[in-house]
């Protein structure tokens with residue numbers, strides 16, 4: 157086992173109520189030496205609260221979507237590594253741990269995602285969550301679309317294809333860049349890492365997050381997710397045909 161250092165990247169939009177608890181839990185995880193919150197155009201105090209909790213903060217002045225936030229976070233980590241002199245072939249790059257901003261104290265349980273990546277057993281680990289305290293308002297359309305899409309391209313049957321909590325080696329992240337846009341990012345990552353011949357492992361993790369309900373906000377969120385997952389799959393079908 158190598159002791160690859162790990163940078164946590166937390167994309168967040170309007171998470172003032174939860175971001176401090178999430179950052180606090182992530183900072184305490186073994187192996188994490190950088191915590192970067194990417195505030196994607198929040199209209200609340202997400203940035204200030206993240207900084208006060210000890211995170212480095214990158215802010216998008218306007219909302220650009222989850223994939224753009226993840227790319228900004230990874231770019232910020234690269235700049236730090238450049239300043240540290242970790243450049244060129246053979247440089248020890250950090251693995252990246254992507255964490256949703258709404259996990260609060262349960263983010264303390266994310267540690268299980270790191271060892272398989274540090275040891276090289278997997279290039280990307282994905283957390284699967286237990287049943288949540290409140291039921292979601294969706295009927296599983298997006299999950300089924302995502303699962304079937306990943307299976308079509310790779311044969312891999314994901315238990316929770318949309319889970320955002322992932323630890324990924326730099327090599328795998330670079331292979332999957334540019335990321336699928338918006339909410340298609342998780343499906344795109346899983347497909348692209350697997351198609352690069354790398355290993356993906358789902359790992360059960362005791363996490364709890366705010367679940368989107370059945371109100372109009374929840375329905376809008378799921379409609380956007382559906383659109384972005386469908387687009388990620390369509391782009392990959394096109395790529396398969398055009399090479």
Ligand SMILES: Nc1nc2c(ncn2[C@@H]2O[C@H](COP(=O)(O)OP(=O)(O)OP(=O)(O)O)[C@@H](O)[C@H]2O)c(=O)[nH]1
Nearest residue numbers: 167168169171196221222225256257258366367368
């Ligand atoms: N960068 C970015 N992140 C966002 C945006 N909207 C939400 N997020 C963050 O993405 C993460 C997941 O968002 P959620 O709204 O919890 O979505 P979810 O957990 O996939 O949805 P449900 O399972 O349906 O509740 C959280 O950290 C949010 O703060 C956005 O527009 N841009």
Ligand SMILES: [Mg+2]
Nearest residue numbers: 256258365366
């Ligand atoms: Mg959530």
